[in-house]
Amino acid sequence: xxxxxxxxxxxxxxxxxxxxxxxxxxxxxxxxxxxxxxxxxxxxxxxxxxxxxxxxxxxxxxxxxxxxxxxxxxxxxxxxxxxxxxxxxxxxxxxxxxxxxxxxxxxxxx
Amino acid sequence: xxxxxxxxxxxxxxxxxxxxxxxxxxxxxxxxxxxxxxxxxxxxxxxxxxxxxxxxxxxxxxxxxxxxxxxxxxxxxxxxxxxxxxxxxxxxxxxxxxxxxxxxxxxxxxxxxx
Numbered sequence: 001x002x003x004x005x006x007x008x009x010x011x012x013x014x015x016x017x018x019x020x021x022x023x024x025x026x027x028x029x030x031x032x033x034x035x036x037x038x039x040x041x042x043x044x045x046x047x048x049x050x051x052x053x054x055x056x057x058x059x060x061x062x063x064x065x066x067x068x069x070x071x072x073x074x075x076x077x078x079x080x081x082x083x084x085x086x087x088x089x090x091x092x093x094x095x096x097x098x099x100x101x102x103x104x105x106x107x108x109x110x
Numbered sequence: 111x112x113x114x115x116x117x118x119x120x121x122x123x124x125x126x127x128x129x130x131x132x133x134x135x136x137x138x139x140x141x142x143x144x145x146x147x148x149x150x151x152x153x154x155x156x157x158x159x160x161x162x163x164x165x166x167x168x169x170x171x172x173x174x175x176x177x178x179x180x181x182x183x184x185x186x187x188x189x190x191x192x193x194x195x196x197x198x199x200x201x202x203x204x205x206x207x208x209x210x211x212x213x214x215x216x217x218x219x220x221x222x223x224x
Contacts, residue, residue, distance in 0.1 A: 099144070103152075
C-alpha cells in the first residue's frame, strides 16, 4: 500500500516560531505538493516539487518555504509562524493520474 | 486560468433518496477530473476519476459521476444515499499547463438524514 506520512497530526506553536512540517512518501514518486485546507476555501496549493532540490511556488506561497533534499522527503517551513497560518496542512504525492494524501497536520498558532 | 467551482456549500438529502453534488470546471485542453471524499478526522480518499472514454464514470461506495463537456460539469451522483455518506466532498481538476498540479474546489458538505 502506498504511504504518505506526515510527522505530526497536531501541532501548537507560538507566533514568531519557525515551524517545520515533514512529509515522507515511500513510493519513489517525483511529484510532491503541500496544500492547506480551510473551511469554505478547499485545498490551496502552497508549494510543489518535481524533483530533488527543485521547488515551485503554488497559489499561496507567502510566509512559507520548502526543502527537498531527498526524493522521499518534502518539508514545509513556516519562517515566522502567524495566527493566520492556523490551518490543516496536507502533503500529497502524485503519479500519473493518481494522487496520494497524507493524514494531515492540524497546526494551531497561538 | 484553470479553476473548479462547487456551487453548494452544503447538500442535505434524506437517506434512500438520490443525491447530486455539483461541480463545474474551467480548463484549457482535455480535463482530467476527480472526486475525493473526506470523512470526519480522516484524510482525503479517492472516489473516482474521468480521463477519457465513457462520460459516466463509476467509482467507490456506489458513487458515479457524469462528465458533460458542453456544460463543463462533472456532477457526483448516487442513486440511494446512506447516512454513512455524510462527509466533505471535493471536486478536482489536473492542471497540465502549470505542470501536473491538482486544483481543488472549495468542497461541499453532504448531510444525509436518517
